[in-house]
Amino acid sequence: MESRSFIFAVQGEGRGHLTQAISVYEMLVSRGFKVHAVLVGTSQRRELPEFFKRKIPVPIIPFQSPNFTTDPKNKSIRLGATLWKTLKGLRKYAKSLRLIKDTIHQYQPDAVINFYEPLVAWYSRRRQGNTRVIGIAHQYVYLHPEFEFPEGRRMDRLIIRNYTRLCAMGADTLLGLSFYPLPPGPNQKLKVLPPLLRKEVFEQDIHSQPFLLAYVLNAGYMQDIINWHKAHPDTELHCFTDSKAVKGKWRYDDTLCFHSLDDRKFLTMMASCRGLVCTAGFESVCEALYLGKPVLMIPVGGHFEQFCNARDAVKAGAGIFDAEFRIDRLLEFIPHYTPSEHYRRWIKGVEYDVLSAIDKVLPPTDNANRQVNVILTLPSFSSLSRTPSSNS
Numbered sequence: 229m230e231s232r233s234f235i236f237a238v239q240g241e242g243r244g245h246l247t248q249a250i251s252v253y254e255m256l257v258s259r260g261f262k263v264h265a266v267l268v269g270t271s272q273r274r275e276l277p278e279f280f281k282r283k284i285p286v287p288i289i290p291f292q293s294p295n296f297t298t299d300p301k302n303k304s305i306r307l308g309a310t311l312w313k314t315l316k317g318l319r320k321y322a323k324s325l326r327l328i329k330d331t332i333h334q335y336q337p338d339a340v341i342n343f344y345e346p347l348v349a350w351y352s353r354r355r356q357g358n359t360r361v362i363g364i365a366h367q368y369v370y371l372h373p374e375f376e377f378p379e380g381r382r383m384d385r386l387i388i389r390n391y392t393r394l395c396a397m398g399a400d401t402l403l404g405l406s407f408y409p410l411p412p413g414p415n416q417k418l419k420v421l422p423p424l425l426r427k428e429v430f431e432q433d434i435h436s437q438p439f440l441l442a443y444v445l446n447a448g449y450m451q452d453i454i455n456w457h458k459a460h461p462d463t464e465l466h467c468f469t470d471s472k473a474v475k476g477k478w479r480y481d482d483t484l485c486f487h488s489l490d491d492r493k494f495l496t497m498m499a500s501c502r503g504l505v506c507t508a509g510f511e512s513v514c515e516a517l518y519l520g521k522p523v524l525m526i527p528v529g530g531h532f533e534q535f536c537n538a539r540d541a542v543k544a545g546a547g548i549f550d551a552e553f554r555i556d557r558l559l560e561f562i563p564h565y566t567p568s569e570h571y572r573r574w575i576k577g578v579e580y581d582v583l584s585a586i587d588k589v590l591p592p593t594d595n596a597n598r599q600v601n602v603i604l605t606l607p608s609f610s611s612l613s614r615t616p617s618s619n620s
Contacts, residue, residue, distance in 0.1 A: 231260060232590065235335055236284070237267040237328070237342035239293070240276060243445065244511035245343035247491075248364065248405070250283045251424040252341060255579055264335040267328060269293025269345045275470070279491035283426075289331055291324040293347050325351055338590060344395050352398030360589050361399040364582075366510040367392045367533065368404030369420060373413050378539050384532040401589050403582065407514070407544035409574065419585055422578040423514035428492070430576075432499035434519055439464035440555065441501035441521075443494065443512050446528060447471030450486065452553040453505075457484045460556065466501075468494050503558050503565075508534035508549065513541045518575055520567030523547035524558035544571065 234256060239245045253263055265287040268276060281288060328351045332340055342348040344365035352361045369375050370392050377385050396402055402418045410420040442453055442465060453467050457480070464483045468490070478486040487493065495515070498504060504516045508525040516523045523546045527534035538549035545568045548561050 232256075232338040233262040233264060233335070235264050235267065235332060235337045235340040237340055237345045237348040238269070239343055239345045240268045240270050240290075243277070243489075244366065244509055246277065246280045247426055247511050248424040249341070249343050250280065251426050252364070252582065253284050254427055255583060259583075264337055265289055265331060267291060267331060267340075267342075267345070267348065269324075269347060277470075277489050277491070279489070283491075289327070291327050291347070292320045293324060293345060294321070321347060339586070346391075346395050349395045349397045349399070354398075362401050362403065362586060362589050363396050363399035364403040364405070364424075365392075365395070366405040366423075368396065368402045368418060369406045369410065370404075370536075371396070371402070371415065371418055372404065372410050372420060374410050378536060381532065381535075384535075388532055388536075401585060403585055405510070405514075407517070407540050407546070408571075419581075421581045421585070422575040423510070424578060424582070425511075425515060425518060425575065426491075426495075428495050429515050429518055432495060432519060434499050436502055437500045439466055439497075439501055440503055440505060440558070441465075441494075441497050442467035442505040442555075443509075444469050444507060445509070446507070447473070449507070449526075449553070454480065454484070456553050456555050463555070463559070465555075466497060503547075503562050505553065505555055505558060507531075508538040508541065510537055513537065513546050514575075517541075517544060517546050517568065517571055520572075522558065522562050522565035524555060524561070525549040526551065526553055544568070 236249050236253070238249045249266070256263060263284070263286055266284055267289050268291070270276070270290045270292065276288065276290070324347050328348055339360065339362065340348065340352075341362065341364070342352075344363075344367060349361075349363070367388070370377075370389055399417065404418060404420045405423050406420050407423070409422075440463060444450065444453065444467060447469050450467070450469055450471060453465070457463070457465055461481070461483055466485050466487060468487045470489055471486070474486045474488050476488050480486065498515060498521060499519050501521060503522045503524065504512070505524045505526070506512045506516075508527040513523055513525065523541070525534075525538040525541060525547065527538050527549065541547070542549060545566070547565065548557060550557060
C-alpha cells in the first residue's frame with residue numbers, strides 16, 4: 229500500500245470503538261502512514277479516557293453526536309428517552325456536520341476512518357468527488373445473512389439492523405468484526421474479519437492468580453458488585469469503572485478494590501485473573517477470549533446489542549451470561565472452561581486482513597503528487613478466506 233494519510237472518526241460511546249481505533253492507528257503508523265486528526269462523537273455522561281489520547285497523539289476534535297440515555301441509576305438504556313434527546317439535538321448535530329465537513333476539507337486526507345459514528349456516515353452519503361468510505365464495526369455482522377439473532381425481540385432486531393444500515397450509508401466497503409468466521413455473503417461490500425485487538429493484548433504474560441476481575445463502564449453497577457461481595461467476602465475482586473467517585477483507586481475493603489479506567493493496568497490484570505465479569509461489550513469479551521479467561525457477561529438493561537453479544541460469545545466459547553451479577557456462577561463455571569486455540573490462531577491474521585481491505589478500496593495513485601480523498605468506517609472483522617466454524 230502506497231503512502232497514505234487518514235482522519236479517524238470514532239463513536240465515543242463505550243470502550244470498544246476507541247480501542248479498535250488504537251489498533252488501526254498502530255497498524256497504519258507502523259508502515260509510515262499519517263493520521264492527521266481524530267473526530268470523536270461525545271456525550272455529556274462520558275469523558276474521553278486518557279489512554280486514548282495517549283495512544284493516538286494527534287489533534288482530538290470532539291463534536292456532539294447522538295448517544296444512549298440511561299436511567300437515573302446509570303444502569304439500563306432508555307430507548308424512548310434516547311430518541312427524544314436525539315430529536316431535540318438536531319440543531320447541534322447540524323453544527324457537528326459542518327465541523328466534520330470543515331475538518332475533512334482542512335486536512336484533505338486519503339481516508340477518514342469512522343468507527344460506527346452515525347453523523348460521519350450521514351455526511352459521507354452526500355460526499356462529492358473521489359472520496360471513498362470504509363465502514364468498520366462489530367455491528368456490521370448484523371447485516372450478514374448467516375448471523376443468527378436471539379429468538380424473539382423482532383422490534384429490537386429491526387431497530388439495530390436499520391441503525392446499522394444508517395451507519396453504513398455511503399460506504400464503499402464494510403468490515404464487520406466477529407467472534408467467529410462467517411462465509412462470504414451475497415453482499416460483496418461486506419467483509420467479516422476477526423476482532424481488532426490492541427498489540428498489548430498479544431504481549432501479555434498469561435497466568436492465573438486467585439482474584440476475579442470486573443469491568444463495568446456504567447458506574448451504576450458498582451452497587452451490584454458491592455452487594456455480591458458482601459455475601460462472598462472471601463473472594464478477591466478488582467473492578468474497573470468510569471465512576472468519577474473512583475479517583476485512581478478506591479479500596480472498599482481487604483478483598484474488594486475499585487480502579488479508574490486504565491488500559492495498561494486492566495490488560496495486565498486480565499492476563500493474570502481467574503475470570504472476568506463484565507457487561508457484554510464486544511471488545512472486552514474478545515480480549516478475554518484471546519487471553520483464555522472465562523467470562524460472565526451481564527448485558528446492560530435495554531441494550532439489545534449487548535444482549536446479542538452475550539449469546540453470540542457463548543457460541544464462541546467465551547463463557548456464560550446472566551441477567552444479574554451472580555458472580556458465584558462464574559466461580560462454578562471456571563473449572564469447566566477450556567480456552568479456544570482455534571480463536572487465538574484465527575485472530576492473529578487480522579492485521580493482514582484489515583490492511584488488504586483498505587488497500588483494495590483506495591484507488592492507485594499515478595504519482596506522488598496525486599491525492600485521493602477517502603472516508604473509512606470501522607467496527608469488527610472476520611476473514612472471508614477462512615473456513616467457517618460453529619465453535620470458534
